[in-house]
Amino acid sequence: MEQVLIIGTGCAGLTAAIYSARANLKPIVLTGTMPGGLLTTTSVVENFPGFPEGIDGYELMMKLQKQAEKFGAQVKFGNVDSVDFSKRPFTVVVDGEPVEARTVIVATGSGHRHLGLKSEDLLEKKGVTYCATCDGALPMFRNQPLVVVGGGDSACEEAMYLTRFASTVYLIHRRDQLRASKIMAERTLAHEKIKPVWDSVVEDVLDPAQNKVTGVKVKNLKTGESHVIDCAGVFVAIGHLPNTQIFNGQLALDEAGYIKTFGGTRTSVEGVYVAGDVADSVYRQAITAAGTGCAAAIEAERYLAAQE
Ligand code: NAP
Numbered sequence: 001m002e003q004v005l006i007i008g009t010g011c012a013g014l015t016a017a018i019y020s021a022r023a024n025l026k027p028i029v030l031t032g033t034m035p036g037g038l039l040t041t042t043s044v045v046e047n048f049p050g051f052p053e054g055i056d057g058y059e060l061m062m063k064l065q066k067q068a069e070k071f072g073a074q075v076k077f078g079n080v081d082s083v084d085f086s087k088r089p090f091t092v093v094v095d096g097e098p099v100e101a102r103t104v105i106v107a108t109g110s111g112h113r114h115l116g117l118k119s120e121d122l123l124e125k126k127g128v129t130y131c132a133t134c135d136g137a138l139p140m141f142r143n144q145p146l147v148v149v150g151g152g153d154s155a156c157e158e159a160m161y162l163t164r165f166a167s168t169v170y171l172i173h174r175r176d177q178l179r180a181s182k183i184m185a186e187r188t189l190a191h192e193k194i195k196p197v198w199d200s201v202v203e204d205v206l207d208p209a210q211n212k213v214t215g216v217k218v219k220n221l222k223t224g225e226s227h228v229i230d231c232a233g234v235f236v237a238i239g240h241l242p243n244t245q246i247f248n249g250q251l252a253l254d255e256a257g258y259i260k261t262f263g264g265t266r267t268s269v270e271g272v273y274v275a276g277d278v279a280d281s282v283y284r285q286a287i288t289a290a291g292t293g294c295a296a297a298i299e300a301e302r303y304l305a306a307q308e
Helices: 011-022 057-070 118-122 153-162 182-190 286-307
Strands: 002-007 028-030 074-076 080-084 090-094 097-106 110-112 145-149 168-172 194-197 200-206 215-220 226-230 233-236 240-242 272-274
Touching: 002 011, 002 090, 002 286, 011 028, 011 057, 011 097, 011 286, 057 074, 097 286, 118 200, 145 153, 145 226, 153 168, 153 182, 153 233, 168 200, 182 194, 272 286
Parallel strands: 002 028, 002 097, 028 074, 097 272, 145 168, 145 233, 168 194
Antiparallel strands: 080 090, 090 097, 110 240, 200 215, 215 226
């Protein structure tokens, strides 16, 4: 039986692993489908304390993993099918195999929100993407007009990044004001290659019949009129959804699907702790995820000590 089972290898999960490993609890850390978490899809992380020059997101995650492994954490590739937190020890089914654990730290993070269009699904990876830093440099996007959907920091970051490759970047936002931080919004709107398309939503991505993106049909919400913007790629950056499907019915979730906390990193089940974006719809930063990962590990350690 495991002492500490950590689900997720983003900033939260790996920081929890460092702390639990240093407490000699030999944590098992399950990667899920995205080892390293969402940060591995970012280019330079400029706001993680201790890296004045910035650090590549992937490199940061590799360093965290190495640090956790150095103290005895075991990172295992595996996807959780289901969990049973109704009795102790807890059971987590990983790729069909049940694993028992005395404590569990949930650090499953969040995934990209989709527009919810059929054409979007049909053209995913054929011009529709959720990550400019992963896909922006592909030959199909070079010197082409591209579309970014969204008005937050992510959308601005994606749009700025794509200016390196695109002929023009259309930033389509459903309101007439960006949600992004002031500095980011100003920088984005000042860029000569970025053309904002205000008060507008994407109604359809063209053209599934050609099996590639040729444009988007955009509706102006104020005038009700629609028109087509020609483009070779659509980068959707409209926020995130917490990865909590497997915890439905096992842990208390809020209306938006985030795991509810009951003081610090405690969940509705004693012995199960939560860290990072899966319980955070507000801050969602690498450093806050790392901070809660640390807190969750300390909680798990104290819980185990109290049981002895
Ligand atoms: P966000 O701040 O929640 O912004 C999502 C954007 O998408 C909003 O502008 C929203 O419009 C729009 N949107 C949501 N659902 C939509 C839909 N169905 N159709 C069309 N548009 C839709 O998400 P985010 O940009 O991913 O940022 C999340 C957090 O990470 C924020 O705290 C942000 O500051 C942080 N972040 C920081 C950095 C950085 O500091 N470098 C980079 C990226 C993210 P409305 O504005 O109308 O709601």
